[in-house]
Amino acid sequence: MTNKAARNTPGTAATEGSRLDPRALNRATLARQLLLRREPVSAMPAYDAVGHLLGLQAQNVKPPYHALAARLDGFEPEQLSALMADRAVVRIVTLRSTIHTHTAEDCLTLRPLVQPARERELNQFRKGLVGVDLDRLAAIARELVEAEPRTLKQLREALIVEWPDADPFALGLAARCRLPLVQVTPRGLWGRSGQVALTTAEHWLGRPAEPAPALEAVVRRYLAAFGPASVKDMQTWAGLTRLRDAFERLRPELLTFRDDNGVELFDLPDAPRPDPDTPAPPRLLPEFDNLLLSHADRSRVVPPALKGRSWQGNQAYRTFLVDGFLAGIWKIEEDVLTLEPFGRLTKEQRHELVEEAGRMLAVLHGHESYDIRFGTVAN
Structure with missing residues (x-):
């Protein structure tokens, strides 16, 4: 499958073997998730x-x-x-x-x-x-x-x-x-x-099941959608174990990096790795979005201080991103969409977030009228 998310993406942010900090990983993952620029x-x-x-x-x-x-x-x-x-x-x-x-x-x-x-x-x-x-x-x-x-x-x-x-x-x-x-x-x-x-x-x-695909093919597709990533990241995404051998067989055709903790990350050579300073527009995500669930280390999207804030028990909240990272939760009750940021937002960030919320409502609930308000997250 062609990685269309790689098209028209800002230039690479790293060379093979270099360190990728959470912000670099954030922009790379957002590009592949179609969240840096809508396709x-x-x-x-x-x-x-x-x-x-x-x-x-x-x-x-x-x-x-x-x-x-x-x-x-x-x-x-x-x-x-x-x-x-x-x-x-x-x-x-x-x-x-x-x-x-x-x-x-x-x-x-x-x-x-x-x-x-x-x-x-x-x-x-x-x-x-x-x-x-x-x-x-x-x-x-x-x-x-x-x-x-x-x-x-x-x-x-x-x-x-x-x-x-x-x-x-x-x-x-x-x-x-x-x-x-x-x-x-x-x-x-x-x-x-x-x-x-x-x-x-x-x-x-109306057709029979097919044999499981070769693990190498699935690794490539996972990296195209969620990379750069470690072996443990993919195991978390799939709910499987013992994937190391598949990565090793692909090593000659993949690039490798390290995160801030020294963990080895694999990636496709032609996958997008935008400059970490590439602007990331706000996005409203549904509960259980795979962006937040598909890595063992979620710091590329979830700041360490906010770990666990998008969940209550076994239930995930609907979340929103600001500057590419988890920044709050949102909910719809009757005719009101409420945005509840985890911290202080600038006037510009609030304005852009309201615009994004309005866009989502127009796409999915265009025949209905909603107020968009800011609320406070209960601790």
Whole structure:
């Protein structure tokens, strides 16, 4: 896949073997994430953006739409919604055992790539699966959801008949881990409601799963979207371990750098590494955006003093960036969008942030009227 984010990007900020501080890493990652400069949809349609970004976090319905609104110029929610209705993109559990919106092609290959991690996940629930034949469970569950899409509740109710002494929650999770279950529409469509109903990716897409891609190919794509990065960074993104060998096999064709802690970072030779002083416009991001989740060391986006401030328990807040770094959270309640900065913003930064919020509202909620206000984050 062509790294279109590299086009028309300011010149390189570092030479091979040099040190990249958090600001240099910030600008490089923002460029690849389409957050330093929005890519026109005429050059990178929504489908291509989903593929370039290796999927969009989709724990809730709206985040993929907010993610693309922040990254694409000319994006309209109907563009992604139509792709989902046409089964060109799907919602499925993949990376880090979380729901992602993937292209159909990535759904059929990335899920096999992370399948070993989904199998290991079952070890946490083995007490609730005593006496359960997992192969038979997968076969029964596949027959059920391919006969008609089922909710997890319906699936658990059917499986408990076969294993009445098992934990119903564990049975449902075992089906999700063993099978590539996608959420069928209308779930995920913009402006539509629908409960989570599941069938297999193969049944929904009308074609069989494909072999997991070569790790080297995935490393290249990860670096194109999230680099420069360490081995541990990619392992955090994928929820996998033992990726060092793949990086070593690619070493002759990659550049290497060091971060401020001396950790080795790998990168593609032709990937953008803008000057650290390149201006970074404010951006509003959805909860669980992969920008904040795809590195072991998140200091390239999250200042150390703000570590943990974008979360409460297991729930992530919607966040915004100022000068490329996490700077606050935002929320919509009724007809008010509230921006809650973690620290003091300049008058110009506040003005630009309000403009960006207004742009997002126009893209995703153009038929509604909202007030944009500043609030205070509760400590």
